[in-house]
Amino acid sequence: MPLGAALLALAMALAPSLGHAVEPDEVLPDKALESRARVISEGLRCLVCQNQSIDDSNAPLARDLRILVRERLKAGDSDEAVRDFIVARYGEFVLLKPPFTITTVLLWWGPFLILLAGGGAIVAGVLRRRRLDAPKPLTDEEKARLAASLDGD
Known part of the structure; x- marks a missing residue:
């Protein structure tokens, strides 16, 4: 029994999809749009946690940002347009990997x-x-x- 529990714990630790905080009601039915949303979300910082992406954070603001990203994608925005929209609203701090500019x-x-x-x-x-x-x-x-x-x- 201890070996089975250890293997289960290891599988849970290594499974990347289990680490995400995306709720089932947030997931888009279109798998291509959902995949794009995940890529964008992984690059955006949770403004509450500040050391997690919004994809990994359970904070209410992170959920709001995940929903906003998906809404912008459903509206037809490109990935870059979605990032630009979020940065325009929250500043470059929201990016987990900010660009190399004079301000950074x-x-x-x-x-x-x-x-x-x-x-x-x-x-x-x-x-x-x-x-x-x-x-x-x-x-x-x-x-x-x-x-x-x-x-x-």
Whole structure:
């Protein structure tokens, strides 16, 4: 019995269709339109969850967006027109993969810049510490005192 339960759990975890939050009443009868709706929905961010697509989210706003996508597709809009309509309403934040534009350059390059700045700060700190910890040469007075103390032994 434990093996059967483990296999069932594994099958459920690996089945991609089980992870979607699309309700049966949302599904379009036209399989081609439904497939297009799923592709579009997977690229749109749930504005409530913010780390899930609207296709995976159970939030009421995600459901509203899924329905809106399907309504636009039934009205004859192209995939790009549907995305543009949603972006016009909610901004580029709604896209899970925002385009590379001047307004999103920090979003795309920010992590690398932060990593680079952190690495530079570490290198600068190590170099400064080495410079401060380096032994200074003895002055003539110190050399004379050292020689005197060594000769005195």
